[in-house]
Amino acid sequence: MPVPVGPEALVPRLRAICGDAGVLTDPAQRRTYESDGLTYHAELPGVVVLPTSTAQVAAVVRLCAEEGVPFVPRGAGTGLSAGALPRSDGVLVVTSRMRRILEVDVEARCAVVQPGVANLDVTRAAAPHGYYYAPDPSSQQVCSVGGNIAENSGGAHCLKYGFTVNHVLGLEIVTPAGDVVRLGGKVAEAPGYDLIGAFIGSEGTLGIATEITVRLLRAPERVRTLLAAFPTMDAGGRAVSAVIAAGVLPAAIEMMDALAIEAAEAAVACHYPKGAGAVLIVELDGPAADVDAQFAAVTALCREAGATELRTATDAAERARIWKGRKSAFAAVGRISPSYIVQDGVVPRTALPEVLRRIADLSAESGIRVANVFHAGDGNLHPLVLFDDAEPGAAERAAEVSGAILDLCVEHGGSITGEHGVGVDKACHMPDMFSPADLATMDLFRRAIDPAGIANPEKLLPTPRLCGEPPGVRTDVHPLVASGEAELF
Amino acid sequence: MPGTTPPPQPPRPPAEGRGADPAAPATFEDLLSDCVHCGFCLPTCPTYVLWGEEMDSPRGRIHLMGQSRQDGVLTGTAVRHFDNCLGCLACVSACPSGVRYDALIETARADVEREHERPLGERLLRAAVFALFPYRGRLRLLRGPLRGYQASGLSRLLRRSGLLDRLPPSLAAMERLAPPLRPAPRLPERVRARGRRRATVGMLTGCVQGAFFPQVNTATARVLASDGCEVVIPRRQGCCGALSAHAGRAEEAARFARSTVAAFERAGVDVVVVNSAGCGSTMKHYADVLANAAGGDGWARRAERLGAKVRDVTEFLADLGPAAERHPLPIRAAYHDACHLSHGQGVREQPRDLLRAVPELELVDVANPDICCGSAGIYNLLRPEPAAELGRRKSADVRATGAPLLVAGNPGCALQIAAAMGADGEAPAVAHTVQVLDASIRGLPPAHLLGGRRGG
Structure with missing residues (x-):
């Protein structure tokens, strides 16, 4: 060498x-x-x-x-x-x-x-x-x-x-x-x-x-997008489970909580229903007849789960408006918090309600706000841990909460990353998930x-x-x- | 040099006064920290599109601004990358975090003007530009010689000779971009509304617009009057200060802003109509222009009040709704979004709606509407090479529409694109949105706008 x-x-x-x-x-x-x-x-x-x-x-x-x-x-x-x-x-x-x-x-x-x-x-x-x-x-x-x-x-x-x-x-x-x-x-x-x-x-x-x-x-021949508002995250989670249990495979099921909705509203004025505790975006695509039948089923299931408002996008422009709030959510959090950590973890879909409740507990105990944006269909969570880096110790407490969320994911049989990768940031967490x-x-x-x-x-x-240890060459x-x-x- | 470790990060300076008074304006450091480094601005930045490097992207420039503040040193490297910015504000539209890049780059440029010594050639060019452009009187003096030069055929001869290629790029750019001049009619101080008076509006005649594009101003006044507006055109108005503000000449910009505010206060109007995108964009933010300048608090409030009255002419006309009949104008027209209209003021749909309301006019969009054409105020004079490259790209997108008429809300863009298209084929006719409306209201034939070109 x-x-x-x-x-x-x-x-x-x-x-x-x-x-x-x-x-x-x-x-x-x-x-x-x-x-x-x-x-x-x-x-x-x-x-x-x-x-x-x-x-x-x-x-x-x-x-x-x-x-x-x-x-x-x-x-x-x-x-x-x-x-x-x-x-x-x-x-x-x-x-x-x-x-x-x-x-x-x-x-x-x-x-x-x-x-x-x-x-x-x-x-x-x-x-x-x-x-x-x-x-x-x-x-x-x-x-x-x-x-x-x-x-x-x-x-x-x-x-x-x-x-x-x-x-x-x-x-x-x-x-x-x-x-x-x-x-x-x-x-x-x-x-x-x-x-x-x-x-x-x-x-x-x-x-x-x-x-x-x-x-x-x-x-696809047809794409239909539904925006459903729910009073609570639990109600939204029930709708997700019902849709999957009914054998429908949407192209996407996305969920955002009240804090994430607030941020997206501030950033791109997406006009999601006011006062909602959670919104669900469900998109179906495929042959027209299939999509229309499934869409009717999904709409009914959301209603049963307690949806307070349902909106349907009928053209590409309306669909883009619905997605705009979701797709800008990470950076949009900059509007409601000086700093934040975007976390990325996966849990089995069945564990979603439990893990979300535990995240809420973590947030309440630490006084650190957590906004939730996630791919509900496959249990890929993106909790956004908010803090003010001008406040002494806030960054460390946020990092603790963020790490604890990953522990929750692994504990429930999930993964420390869904799609953001391991990089430097999560290399330390690999032994939590894998044996030597x-x-x-x-x-x-x-x-x-x-x-x-x-x-x-x-x-x-x-x-x-x-x-x-801080990154860099020792x-x-x-x-x-x-x-x-x-x-x- | 390579291999060294980064300088230790000093703690962020305290956010001055913000904690004590939440209503206090955000400091430069606050504005810097709004950037979360997500990179959503990269693909809309014209220089990133050209060169694909971080320090010529908005995110990279914000990083360079942070470095300068942290280290207390403004490097020549940082100045070069700030100078490369066109100030098109496409990044402001693209940013999900609401970063005020417009305010950041203007402050950074003001720092450059205060602290950085430019090479002699650059200094002279900038001094010449700013001794000339904001002053309509001086620009008018130029009109005579320029018209003579264009009429003599010398211009064509010079362009054909290839001599232009040997001139310094900035001088060559000035020659190429000089608009063909027509005799300038003088506007009265007050234009009566036609029919029932629906509104009384002030009108900015501008410096470059007034001297080089008087026909846009007369068309604006005619369209406003036809749609029922009494138009007040204060005599004692000059440059609005936009060119100076964009270049970081803060004191000069404040001086122009103060006299523009005073001129329109005296006019006693509820609305100030502006037909030049760059001017309107700056005037809407007059409060920022005067916030940091010396001259007392009273001005900040007056600037804010006036800024709130400013409307782009298309924005105003779309809100007002038409009164005069629009006659058929069978033309295929491509609409180009001027950056300071679309990104600077969020005015995108109004001009399109106005044009679509013209019977028989076929409106087509240009691909890549978010990317600047390279005109960018005086950028094409100061940085001619990238400006020309961006012009070539825009030219290809406009040519792909096949439209014989290019419509834009800013004369600088139209000239820049026409010059680029003329360089590699036939240039389309160019017109301001209000000139198209004017022709339609007056029932003029397409040839009025197209010259010898076919309607498409």
Whole structure:
């Protein structure tokens, strides 16, 4: 193994690869990349590169591999688990200039795109042909397809359509050694290991996707959207259970509580029913006759569960208005609180009412407000923990509440993340969910692909670093290790 | 340099006075902290669309503003990225957290003007622009020579010679963008309502608008009068201060704002109608323009009162409803959203509704309506290269509509797009929304707006 050099030593060679305009060394410029969508974690990248082609990405990674310098991939920087947290001793590889849609192949029902293309732009390119790209995270107009690959992003409609992993047919990746490898293609079936499945959700630890072939779906014949207001979260939860029990599979079932409704109203004036304790958005899509029959059933079930108001969107504009409140909810919370933590956890749907009650208890005990926005259909919670960072100790108490919510999820047989990923933020929580043998197997796989450990190190899997330690490169011996209270393994 | 660790984060400065008095205006630090770094602004930012880098996005610029405040140092890098901002405010429309980027960038630019020494060439160019543009009298003096130059054929000769390519980009941009000038009629101080008087309104004639686009002002006055408004046009009005405010020349902007406020107070009108998007956007926020400037509290209240009376002409006409008959105007027209109308004032539907009400006019939308055309006040003079690139992109979107007439609520946009389209093919005719209404009310043929072009 070579003796690692500092990333500044690579600058002349990086310039030769990406051109002067593709390499950022100015400290003020680099600092704008210090965090992704989760600003709680920040670190100045050693150097930032903005490649424009697969060849440039491969050359940059090969150089990193030769010199033993770590690299961190970044798309649009909207991630919420600090998966794109840079390293001061590494190279940040940003794909924001690789944003060409290379092909829309209507006959093969797929599109080939570069990783920096925004999620929604795939649908925009396919729409004139009557097709769309199904995964739709709330940040879909911004977040990149490459970032979606890293995080295995979902979205409101993954209840029916699944996550990113269900919609990728082929990948061109640059491995941590700098080799360009093709996985899959336009044909759905391939023998051998499902490496596409392994790569998607690997959070940049197995390399960088440089070209992505995604499946396009035919736009449904009919889409109907219902907004139902309930006096309480319990009543809303009963409606969700009733709908699923009736054998209806909506494209999406979303729920928001009173606090989240207040924030969305302040941000985008979505005019959800006033005074509601919960709203439910139910969307059905498919053949017209099926949708109409199911819609009648869902409407009746909501009424039975105690809905106080029901609204139906009849055209695309009304549907967009209903969704606007939901899709802007995270950032909208900025209107009602100076700071907040977006949590992301999963519980079995049957445990939803119990977990929501326990979250309310946690909130009451700590005096920390929690707004709830979630994909009710698949139990993917997004509690928003609100605090004022100007108030001493508030951030720590909020972090405690946020962590306790994750414990609740695991306790009820759920997961510490539904779609935001693990990144740096939740690496410490991985042992809550997985046994040492589970984690060791994952680590073995990671090391098979990245033996030198330079691809987004210290993300996803817990590392010898101690939990609660601030992010960054430790240059000295940790005090607990020095005192013999802890040991590195 | 690479490899160093980030400077330690000092504690946030206390929010001055906000805790003690909740009604106190938000400080710059409060406004900065409203940004939660979600990135929803990125795809609507014209420079992010061009270059795909964080520091030329609204989120990145807000980060740079935070750095400057934290470190107490305004770096040349930060200034360059602030200068790159077009001030189109598309990010304000896109932001779910309600970040006041408009207020942030104006404050940042005022800091730049106070603290940063620009290179000599830039200083001279800016001094020349601001010694000329806000003053209608000086602009009028230019009209004679400019008309002579255009009439002589020298302009065409120069454009064909390729000599323009060798001029400094800013000078070449000025030449290309200079509007074809027509004789300027003089507006009376008071225009009587036609028929029953339904309202009495003040009208801003503006600096650039008044000197270079007098036909837009006469059309505005005629349409207002035809729809039953008595139009008061105060003689002693000048530039509203928008150009200066957008460039961070806070004191200069405040001076213009004060005299505009005074002029319309004297006119005693309930509504001030504005036909230039950039002016209306600034005048609606006069309270901000005068809040931080010296000159006493009285002005803040007066500015707020006047700001509340300001309406874009299309906003006002749509609320008022038509009185005069609209005659058929068989034209296919593409409507372009001027940033300071759509993002700055939220006026999107009103001009479209007014145009759709013209019989036989076919209205088409332009793709990517949220992205700025690159005109952006004086941006196309100060930063000609990105402005031209954005103009080329807008040009392609407008051309795809196949419309022979481009309608916009801001003359700067129309000129910028027409210039870009002329550079790579035939340029469409351009008109302000009120010019189309004026032609329809007067029963003029499409040729009046189209020149020699076919109606489409």
